[in-house]
Amino acid sequence: MNLHSITVRVISSTLNAPFMTHLQRVTRREALIIEVMDTDGRVGYGEADPFSSPWYSEETIQTCRLMLKEFLIPILLANRSLQPEKLDQIWAGVRGNHMAKSGLSQAIWDLYAKQQGVYLGKLFGSTKSTVEAGAVIAANDPERAVDQIETLEKTGHYKRYKIKISRKNDFELLTKIRHHFPDLPLMADANSDYSLADADHLCHLDQFHLMMLEQPLAYNDLTDHAILQKIIKTPICLDESIGSYQDAANAIQLQSGQVVTIKMGRVGGWSQAVRILNLCVTHSIPVWCGGMIEFGIAKAHNIALASLDGFSLPGDLFASHHYWKQDIVTPAIAIDQGMVMVPNEPGIGFVVDRPALDALTDHHEVYCKKVK
Template identity: 40%
Template sequence: MKIEQVDLYYLEIPFIYPFKTNGIDVNSHNCLIVKIHSEGLIGYGECPTFNQPFYNYETITTAHHILKDFLIPLLLHKNINFPQEITQILSLVRGHQMAKSALDCAVWDLFAKKKNLPLYKYIGGVREKVKVGVSVSLQSSIEALMDRVNSYLEEGYQRVKLKISPDNALSCLTAIRESYPDLMLMGDANSVFTLDDMDLFKQLDDLNLLMIEQPLAYDDLLEHSRLQSQIKTPLCLDESINSINDTLNAIALKSCQIINLKQSRIGGITNTIEIHNLCEKAGIKLWCGGMLESGIGRATNLHIASLPQFKLPADISATNRYFQEDIITQNIKLNPEDSTINIPQKAGIGVDIDEEKLEKFTLSQESFT
């Protein structure tokens, strides 16, 4: 397929509730959307990084610069026989995985549409619906936290991920566990703990948590290995896994039992499939994380979470968890009876773009031919 044209959009979509975590407090979803045109088809991808470099070093500004000035020129007018070729084409640019992921996912969407297959079938997925959970941001009090958790459980979510810090982890997680002894419950630390918190980690062992996500430094593998060897609760790596090499090193060091695999963090679907296969061989469980995506990124993640080693509930909530209005015509809905979301069955990522909403939320737009 020849890459004939690339359109680049900068969007801002308001959230229903502000999203607060350690170092991040946002009221809207800012992202870059790419449309890749080829042979009468359009492939869509999303770069869902933040305005500030608080999750990783990429921001909307840097991703826009890298896409516009480097990645899109590298890809434009290329003839691609297989979607996996895109990683080699873009390899001249080091890092900038979120920027690369938007183009990578759009190319996979194109190829699945050319084959007239839903993306999950094209990449070897094994399920038509995905078990999902909900992420709960920091709240003002235990009472407010419990109100939020109760509301999500009433909606049908069966797994809760709570943002935690050394100050609130034990009290907040204990409050939830006492109210819901059998709930799939996990803590997401976003790198705010150290090995000095070992006694706290051992207390958390008593809460039967599904996992603790990224407790130590965002770029660490060694100290996570030391921590995992001393506690029962499975550790999950998120920010520390940015590449295939990071995954190989984490496996060798036994730094975790689980990986939160966000395709945008590791450069897209091509690298996701390679890392998935490595983890399948090593017995590392996967689950699909989210970056507060629009319907484009959310649909892409649903397809990825169909791969066999994604054993744990994904962070792919329903549309109404975050947005009153989205840029796709379909609402991604929770099946409350089993806490799942159906994977779209149309070709490619399987959703239709609401062009009016896309225009409404677009702050700027450029086309490259």
């Protein structure tokens, strides 16, 4: 793979509606769009989606920009025989910084798939023509949550609904939703708002017959989750706790939960995501593909990832129009009866809308390979 240049764009757009958790209220979203061009003029696209401040993870837009500029891109451009499957080895001297690595590795894999003339998912064994889509409800007010579900049920018929909860609103929210939708496939995401001292309280959530309770305890914990899972009936889903293959292996050994969500950005890109998926499949752990309020490029990569056979539960795969008045891929990502069509075109399978991308770009930098 002969590279010519790498472009990093900072883009931003206002959300159609605020995204609220107990940790943060997000009204405007930034992202890094990474374009890798080869010497034949083909372009691969990736997207890094840290938030603007470190409320979800230690990485931010600015730290990712720095890591890409000072370390990851120079290392990549200095490599004489680039092979996508060797990216983890190439960056072995850079610890952590998974979102920065993920965005750049996505672009490399997209470019490689285009060079091979094949859909990206098929490089990893994808055989699915559709994937199941799940929705996220991030509203503190129960009436608003019910309204959001009713709207989504009319437009997309999503296969499951994830409700953002906290210790302040969990019973009120879930009681209201269950009253209106007694049979709705429902899960709850706590974003680490509870501690093991809340075990009795969390046991009472069993009455809502949730598919799973996502990340109830600390974002970096595995041992307390293992204790909690022995106390509550609701399956625990690990999200933030799974930041690497080793985290997943430790969680399985400790029996810290019964479900895993894989976020490509959180674990460092395609190779690590697939390794964790294969590990979970080996141990019969149900897996689904998580989301990060992405733009269309990251969503396209997630669709390709979710199309792999090991993903058995609906992922966070919203339609383009849910978050954005104007997304950056075409055709727009759509949900039909709770399903997303898996494309078959080379690379990520979608075309990047360059005018839309340019309109959302706040800043960009170009890094060219030095010719000796």
